Amino acid sequence: MARRSAGILLHRRADGGEREVLLVHPGGPFWAKKDAGAWSIPKGEHGDDEQPLDAARREFAEELGVALPAGEPVALGEIRQKGGKLVSAWAVEGDLDAERIVSNTFEMEWPPRSGKRASFPEVDRAGWFTLPAAREKLLAAQLPLLDRIAELAGG
Numbered sequence: 749m750a751r752r753s754a755g756i757l758l759h760r761r762a763d764g765g766e767r768e769v770l771l772v773h774p775g776g777p778f779w780a781k782k783d784a785g786a787w788s789i790p791k792g793e794h795g796d797d798e799q800p801l802d803a804a805r806r807e808f809a810e811e812l813g814v815a816l817p818a819g820e821p822v823a824l825g826e827i828r829q830k831g832g833k834l835v836s837a838w839a840v841e842g843d844l845d846a847e848r849i850v851s852n853t854f855e856m857e858w859p860p861r862s863g864k865r866a867s868f869p870e871v872d873r874a875g876w877f878t879l880p881a882a883r884e885k886l887l888a889a890q891l892p893l894l895d896r897i898a899e900l901a902g903g
Contacts, residue, residue, distance in 0.1 A: 750828075753835045754804035755791025756816060757824060757893055760843045760876070768876040769897060770846060771885055772811055775872035777858060787885040789893065790871070791835055800836040811871045813850030817842025824896045829889040839897050846874040 758770040771787040773779065779786055790811045794803030801821060808816045821838035828834055851871040858866035877885055879894055886894065 751793055751833045752795075752800070753791045753793050753833055754800035754807065755789040755835060755837050756804050756808045756821070757789045757837055757839050757897055758808075758817065758842055758844070759839055759897055760841060762876070762878070766878050767898070768878055769882050769894070770844070770874060770876055771882060772849075772871040772874045775851060775869035776854070776856070777868070779872075784884050785886070785888060787875075787882075788887055789835075789837060789890060790874075791837070793833075801838060804836070804838055810852045811849075812844070812874060813852075814844055814848075816840060817844060822900060824893050824900070827889055827892055829887070835890070837893050839900055846876055849874045 760768050762768045770790070772790050773783075773787050790808045792803065792807030792810065794800060804821075805816050817840065819840040819842040821840050824837040824839050826834055826836050849871065851869040853867045853869050855865050855867050858864065879898055882894055883891060
């Protein structure tokens with residue numbers, strides 16, 4: 749059975765009226781020098797015992813260090829990522845200061861085969877991007893979510 753994730757695509761209208769979405773960059777040494785095609789929506793895995801929307805809210809708070817802004821979640825459907833993971837996503841209109849995020853952390857052996865463990869943030873930064881800019885940043889498998897948010901929000 750495929751692993752399952754759930755996430756939130758937070759969106760807002762910028763001062764100029766253009767739609768922006770909040771994306772997160774994965775932390776840790778493997779992603780440190782990657783930018784284009786490396787960003788994601790805030791999301792995470794869940795089991796059969798957790799409702800996907802509840803998991804999306806939980807993961808948003810864990811990865812950004814803030815609760816999801818008030819707003820009505822609108823289903824964006826499901827996508828399948830390259831490794832087979834199924835991701836359910838919701839759009840929520842809201843705002844937050846991307847510069848002030850504080851992510852949860854994970855541990856891994858680093859450097860490899862050293863026997864030493866190091867801690868890294870799950871998300872090392874977040875940013876607001878216009879839809880065209882987000883197309884350059886976002887993981888390829890998540891690009892359909894931008895099409896869906898554009899349709900939903902009228903651009």
